[in-house]
Amino acid sequence: MTERMLRSRSQATRRPHFHRPHFHRPPAHLIPATWHARYRLTPWWGKVIAVWALSHVVTTSLVVILASVQGPNAWTGASPKYTDFANMWDGNWYNIVAVVGYPSVLPVTETGQVGENAWAFMPGYPVLARLLMELTGFTWAPVAVFVSVVFSLGTALLFYRLMARVQSPATALFAVVLFCVAPLSPLLQFAYAESMYLFFLTLALYLLLERHYWLLFPVIAVMALTRPSGLAFALALGLHVIYRFVTRGRDPFAPRERMLAASVTLFSALLGLVWPLAAWAVTGDLMAYTDTELAWRAPYIGYQELVPFTAWFQSGVWWLGSPLGIVVVTALILAFALLLFTPAVRRLGVDLRLWLASYALYLLAVFFPQSSTFRLLMPMFPLLGAAAMPRNRAYRVAIVLVCAAGQWGWLLICWGVDGYDWTPP
Numbered sequence: 001m002t003e004r005m006l007r008s009r010s011q012a013t014r015r016p017h018f019h020r021p022h023f024h025r026p027p028a029h030l031i032p033a034t035w036h037a038r039y040r041l042t043p044w045w046g047k048v049i050a051v052w053a054l055s056h057v058v059t060t061s062l063v064v065i066l067a068s069v070q071g072p073n074a075w076t077g078a079s080p081k082y083t084d085f086a087n088m089w090d091g092n093w094y095n096i097v098a099v100v101g102y103p104s105v106l107p108v109t110e111t112g113q114v115g116e117n118a119w120a121f122m123p124g125y126p127v128l129a130r131l132l133m134e135l136t137g138f139t140w141a142p143v144a145v146f147v148s149v150v151f152s153l154g155t156a157l158l159f160y161r162l163m164a165r166v167q168s169p170a171t172a173l174f175a176v177v178l179f180c181v182a183p184l185s186p187l188l189q190f191a192y193a194e195s196m197y198l199f200f201l202t203l204a205l206y207l208l209l210e211r212h213y214w215l216l217f218p219v220i221a222v223m224a225l226t227r228p229s230g231l232a233f234a235l236a237l238g239l240h241v242i243y244r245f246v247t248r249g250r251d252p253f254a255p256r257e258r259m260l261a262a263s264v265t266l267f268s269a270l271l272g273l274v275w276p277l278a279a280w281a282v283t284g285d286l287m288a289y290t291d292t293e294l295a296w297r298a299p300y301i302g303y304q305e306l307v308p309f310t311a312w313f314q315s316g317v318w319w320l321g322s323p324l325g326i327v328v329v330t331a332l333i334l335a336f337a338l339l340l341f342t343p344a345v346r347r348l349g350v351d352l353r354l355w356l357a358s359y360a361l362y363l364l365a366v367f368f369p370q371s372s373t374f375r376l377l378m379p380m381f382p383l384l385g386a387a388a389m390p391r392n393r394a395y396r397v398a399i400v401l402v403c404a405a406g407q408w409g410w411l412l413i414c415w416g417v418d419g420y421d422w423t424p425p
Helices: 003-013 033-041 044-068 090-099 124-136 140-164 169-181 185-189 194-210 213-224 230-246 255-283 288-295 311-320 324-339 350-366 383-387 393-415
Strands: none
Touching (some): 044 140, 044 185, 044 393, 090 124, 090 140, 140 169, 140 194, 169 185, 194 213, 194 230, 194 350, 213 230, 213 255, 230 255, 230 350, 255 288, 311 324
């Protein structure tokens, strides 16, 4: 056999070389070829909707199971239906805002302190729900759940677009998976403002990365009146402006663009003050909003003045004693600061890290940690993008299972009510 014939046979029997994609796919023998082809042809939004729908089947099943064994409580009778179970805790406060509004006279406790009242809950979510109630004729409970569910889908779609700005499409999709199965994801289909807030926060972050400063004005206006966030986002914007000015040599920052970015920063800061000013205007009490917020920490440490950057240490001492509580809080602060400089988080880009740092600083300044801490940490969800980066299949399966188990744990600890419950979500 000639050398040319041998070479020809060798080339004919040689296995063809295919370029390996940047994401892990299950082995071909585990997936029918037609399914695999359909997956590849499915647009990104179709994949996100599929992930969202499948995760909601799991989450809703867990919620229904827990509701079936829920005993009588301050909000529902035994074994409540889904919409009633989804409206417990702060859902009742949002219902009050939607139906009654805000008090012009602040409630006062027996000791003369401002008590818990509706001013702690911003109007964006209940006002939208009330509008839909008027248009449809439905009552609060189903409308509130509907609004949250719709915004949760919108957030999942936007989150993919946000992550796709800084990651590969496959990693961005897995980040969406983690968002949809995260331990607190049941809250995104309850009568809470978090679902709506995360939608507008994700949109704001996406617009910031795209440098669409003009479009940030209306988005920030709604976002800051849905959950307290105007001041934190203003800080992130201010740091963004400084960073762009310092790096203008490699990233041009024209004077007109500087003025626009600075203007939206100031606008966000002003929106962060609008709600306390509104409470003052209606009640005549300058400290109406602040005193209302402080009422929620009074059961732990009593009524005290708000001193910025002390609440975390007060909480640490309350939970762990002194000096251990102070040491633990200090360690958490340092650990988070180091986390922002890990390779996985750095790959999220400067702007998302500025938001993470700004929001963390905001929480450190004003928030008293207790069982609702997990909920208050939800705006740090861009960190899920860092958690999604490892491509090892065993890791990805494990983290999804851990998150799903975390949903059940959070529902049991923070949502389900067992007698006198002091672990609000």
